[in-house]
Amino acid sequence: MRYFKPINSNIDFKKIKLQPEGEVIIRKLSDMVDMYQNQEAIKETLKENPIIYKFYNVKIPEDKGHLQHCISIVYPGKIGGEYYMTKGHFHKIKDTAEIYLTLKGRGKLVMQTPDNECKILEMKEGSISYIPPYWAHRTINIGKEPLIFFGVYRGDAGHNYGIIEKKVWL
């Protein structure tokens, strides 16, 4: 039998960098204009089109026995009165969990069930936040430094952004 080989990635806690980088996914304001309320601030900020967040994804098979894992960085800043945040997502396989270990910064982890139950957890250095199956989740940087966290989810969980993009949260 051929086994998938063990691999190491390394996060430099000071330089906020994953080695090897894996797949780097960057979200700029232009990728998420519908998620902020203040149209004028969006228009103004789009001239610079800042990176809102990015994540480094280790390349792992999309299979239920595997575990996807990534380092996410949400930058500090505001669009109008709203903090920089991630798009937020359900998993394609909805009954799968996710875990965030916060390495640096200060944030809020906003979660919602399909029945619109809400829950917000604090994110700070050393927080281990458990996002149980079914909860959609979004992270918000409420500090002045980058919010950096390590995330783990089941290999086949997948992402569903569509519902959240169209829905007003909270």
Add this chain to the structure above:
Amino acid sequence: MRYFKPINSNIDFKKIKLQPEGEVIIRKLSDMVDMYQNQEAIKETLKENPIIYKFYNVKIPEDKGHLQHCISIVYPGKIGGEYYMTKGHFHKIKDTAEIYLTLKGRGKLVMQTPDNECKILEMKEGSISYIPPYWAHRTINIGKEPLIFFGVYRGDAGHNYGIIEKKVWL
């Protein structure tokens, strides 16, 4: 529908403590005498019966949509010529992975497939070690400080120590 509620645990990176503690599992030398070679050193060290390692387990349903997670601490030391190490285990559901993020200390992560293929990864602050499905795994503290790491695995994966207790590794 009733959803499992999101929860936060917190690891103090300086004090090496999880809050809330969850379930604390302690392994003393007397729990693992068959794993070291030097019978005389074992007999001598059993007088004090030191804690070799312990882990703080967050209480999560044992279900395939969930993710178990824990903080493990392997203390520094030797029994005869051998470093303190964990018992090591396969998962009961063998085709499930595990991830270790090393927070402090220096170690070796020793892995083996059912076909006796071996692989060793370094553990140091910021190492993200991916243990793919099927690989048995054991951690060894090779430093002078506690080796501390955050581990995540599928909710229903379970542990199988028996095979490794009876088998000479490497």
